[in-house]
Amino acid sequence: MSKVLLELKDICKAYQDGSEKRLILENISLSVEAGEFAAVVGPSGSGKSTLLSVAGLLLTPDSGSILIAGKDVTSASKRERTGIRRRQIGFVFQNHNLLPFLKTEDQLSFVQDRGVKDKSKIDELLRELGIESCRSSYPAKMSGGERQRTAIARAFINDPDIILADEPTASLDAERGRAVAEMIKAEVKKRNKAAIMVTHDTRILDLTDKVYRIEDRRLVAEQ
Ligand SMILES: Nc1ncnc2c1ncn2[C@@H]1O[C@H](COP(=O)(O)OP(=O)(O)OP(=O)(O)O)[C@@H](O)[C@H]1O
Numbered sequence: 001m002s003k004v005l006l007e008l009k010d011i012c013k014a015y016q017d018g019s020e021k022r023l024i025l026e027n028i029s030l031s032v033e034a035g036e037f038a039a040v041v042g043p044s045g046s047g048k049s050t051l052l053s054v055a056g057l058l059l060t061p062d063s064g065s066i067l068i069a070g071k072d073v074t075s076a077s078k079r080e081r082t083g084i085r086r087r088q089i090g091f092v093f094q095n096h097n098l099l100p101f102l103k104t105e106d107q108l109s110f111v112q113d114r115g116v117k118d119k120s121k122i123d124e125l126l127r128e129l130g131i132e133s134c135r136s137s138y139p140a141k142m143s144g145g146e147r148q149r150t151a152i153a154r155a156f157i158n159d160p161d162i163i164l165a166d167e168p169t170a171s172l173d174a175e176r177g178r179a180v181a182e183m184i185k186a187e188v189k190k191r192n193k194a195a196i197m198v199t200h201d202t203r204i205l206d207l208t209d210k211v212y213r214i215e216d217r218r219l220v221a222e223q
């Protein structure tokens with residue numbers, strides 16, 4: 001039996017909208033096993049980024065629980081969450097979230113585990129993602145796709161068990177987009193990781209093992 005690396009149970013999340021609370025996620029449950037690549041689709045504004053942020057411990061749900069490798073981390077302290085995120089979760093943000101004052105190679109070494117500082121791992125990722133030429137570039141001087149690939153390299157740098165990618169292919173052309181999804185798949189299969197990718201691109205869904213759709217605040221399995 002495969003190990004469940006990420007489990008969400010009955011997650012509810014509402015945002016304050018003026019004087020009203022607007023429910024975005026309603027009793028969402030999802031589990032992703034080691035070696036599994038899941039996709040989440042749904043219309044703009046349906047709550048995909050919100051769901052991924054909850055899974056990545058960036059956002060606290062109003063109710064429900066989150067388990068990472070079987071451990072309940074729902075009420076972990078801020079400090080514990082930071083540690084878990086750093087060691088176990090690789091997050092690719094929808095807006096890449098690169099630090100404007102760091103060159104590409106420094107974006108990676110900045111988040112690399114202190115004890116490791118393995119330059120060859122940085123070189124390998126830059127090569128695999130085809131951004132070696134951006135090694136010494138600042139985000140402002142790179143294309144949207146190069147920034148996105150840098151963000152993916154950063155998410156992979158500490159070899160996390162869980163990869164959460166929010167539209168990682170959005171600013172890439174079809175071919176590069178597919179290559180990025182293939183790379184996530186390869187990481188998942190080779191190193192037995194669990195990944196969730198939010199995407200609008202139906203052409204890459206064949207690379208994933210399972211597709212979920214957010215519809216009217218709930219999560220529905222598609223295949
Ligand atoms: N911090 C916030 N405060 C209040 N409302 C928010 C906040 N963040 C998101 N929302 C609202 O919650 C809903 C879901 O947002 P979310 O970003 O999760 O959608 P999404 O499915 O990722 O959309 P997209 O495909 O456009 O990225 C949207 O209506 C959005 O306006």
Ligand SMILES: [Mg+2]
Nearest residue numbers: 048049094166
């Ligand atoms: Mg989003």
